[in-house]
Amino acid sequence: MNAPTVSAPASDMSQLGSRRRLAILATCCLSLFIVGIDTSGVNVALPAIGSELGASASQLQWVIDAYTLVLASLLMLGGSLGDRLGRKRVFQVGLTVFGLGSVLCSLSVSPEILIGARMLQAVGGAMMNPVAMSIITNVFTEPRERARAIGMWGTAIGVSMALGPLVGGALVDGIGWQAIFWLNVPVCLAACILTAILVPESRAPHARRPDPAGQLLVLVFLATLTFGIIEGRGLGWSSAPVVAAFGVAAVSLVAFLVVESHRREPLLDLRFFRSVPFSSSVAGAVLAFSAMGGFLFLNTLYLQQVRGLSPLEAGLMTLPMAVANAVFSPLSGRLVGDRGARLPMVGAGAMVIVSGLMLTLAGHDTSMWYLGVAYLFLGIGMGLVNAPITNAAVSGMPPAQAGVASAIASTSRQVGISLGVAVFGAIAFAGIDGPVADGLASAAHPAWVLMAVCGVGLVGVGFVSTGTWALATAQRTRERIAADASA
Template structure:
């Protein structure tokens, strides 16, 4: 998970260098980030079900191998198009990491309080990688160039393959679900066109046939997904679990929180290096507070969820995200470093607090025997949010809209988390969530 956390932040630090080296427009930078995030989002559900069927450790190791190969090729990419393609290959492996790791945690710690603490530790480890990413990325970009940020994943990935073989027990579902190729196709044709339309809208025009066609395809796909999956005995996406307010609330919150985080990373990188003129290392050092606060608060959140439930950390997370992004909406070319660090600390703390309650709610929405699918749904919402954040904020920048507008949008995502957190953790939501979980168990049986 250090590898996954590292790749979340290390690539963003290198975006300005990639832009200069490969003569990439803003939309090209968006695709460097979103090619990775989007492919992961579209394959997570499939990866979770494959892990439940063929073995979680085996799929986890396969993912590490593909991730390492994709990283190596990214470092050798001769053009922007090749880099985007190799980022997609890297993401195929990445799709096998997060949900499978989450399902390993869920099956290893069946007791709810222990699982909450374990998820908190899991989030802290991923946060540790995120905290190291800006500094390591800055050092590598400044000393060896942007290509080295991808090569660093290779030895870590190979080491993780060996450690997984030695220490991670193999596990699989007692009765795995059947493959659902139509459901997988509809997920791809829903998430892909939405993101592509938002990225390409400023360049082609929002009323252009291409952009309108992409939105129409996405709308048709999501309608088809709901209709077909609700009729299947063993669907890829069991839409019935979304009847649970707790599960649906966690899914929407994950989407909003990661939209804010994805937009934060994209905007911050461009602001620090292109507006403020900082070198990659200096920019990386300034973003450490965000990732470090996230890692620390993920551990705290796990303990709070285990002791008092998800409501307090979710509401506090929304407030902190709102204040952090709101402060950044007031930043400019001469804003003091202390002001920025405070905003980054608040924003990172909010992100860290949100992780564990979102994850535990998602895991509670499906039977434990389908932990891979539960983890995949939660991770899909996160990755989709990250892709949307980059796409929306990048489109606003490309359209010439003031950066304060983009930050205000991200603050709105944080603010929306507060009422959703209250609604999804109330007594009625918990009761409905328990009933939905039992019904899903009956269906699985």
């Protein structure tokens, strides 16, 4: 075993050369980029996976949600592990586990094996995302520089998720759905090597204690809630398993809040939510990524099974979304750094509203140009939303809490994707009596209305989270947490 690595103090971090800091940022963004490509690219492969492995509609939902649920459940643990054991070390372990899970996904011969391998992937992802953000916030210490670095991080999130359908479609058409997972292996290897060369080891000054009870309750809550939503249509909303799942979800949520409020070092520090910008970042992430997750799931089925496009053609149809995301993500980071979060957050909500309302008119013969414009508006919205969400989550917290705070923001994104796939899918499938190809176009209209409602929520979050009162709550929360930590 290697000798213990001495943690690099924040002052040493700030003395790193600008080129090295940019290289560290690029390495951290690379890790998130493959996760985003994998998450959204798998959506394009769902029809091929369903055909080759004989997966049902609910199993296809679980291919997505098994990953996002485990990831959401473990992100806070991943962030605290990095703070405690060393961010560089945990980051490298995460890259290794994610790569191994990707190999197992590509070798799957049944839906059940694929779902299990996706869960292993998620374990690795949970050690990558929050730890990478913690590395960034400790390397970039000047507020404006940090905001721009976070903007680049947001760009990686948005662009990777937008490019996922295009890359996934090309791989499925050219090689097969397994290639989506093989792509991760060399990238994980390269990121692991770059991390070993570039990234200094760092830890939080005070190591947080494990919280196994809180961790278990989070997992139980998210798993049972999603199970009830996904399986409700097939088993019956009043069936014993579904009712029991919702009951367990409610009990576990209440138990989690009680347990966390009595722990000195909880998995989820409820004091964070006294900061209105922080709470708004959580709500905004859930709303935005519910819209995105639901869109990616339903749209790929619509384009391939209703409109008869190939996986590559379906991916190319989302190119306007990818381009818009790539253009507006860095712009959003600069706007947050120079003018604050209100403009990009409200703009994001407006774009999601327009896109959702346009999609309510989608049918069997809707113009592809019309669909492309709807996708363009969604891409603009998702490009604008990431930087204000991430910046609000970490900017009002002491640097020592950066790992956990960023993990909560990342958790909120994954919870949003899980709920989007589950809820949008449940709404659309409830309106289909026969084959998906015949009924999905009209059955999805209520889901697109819900997408517009998510946009309305984002507009509200943008105004609420950026006022004088909200910023004052963030300052008080930061001071209180810092005072408690030094006591």
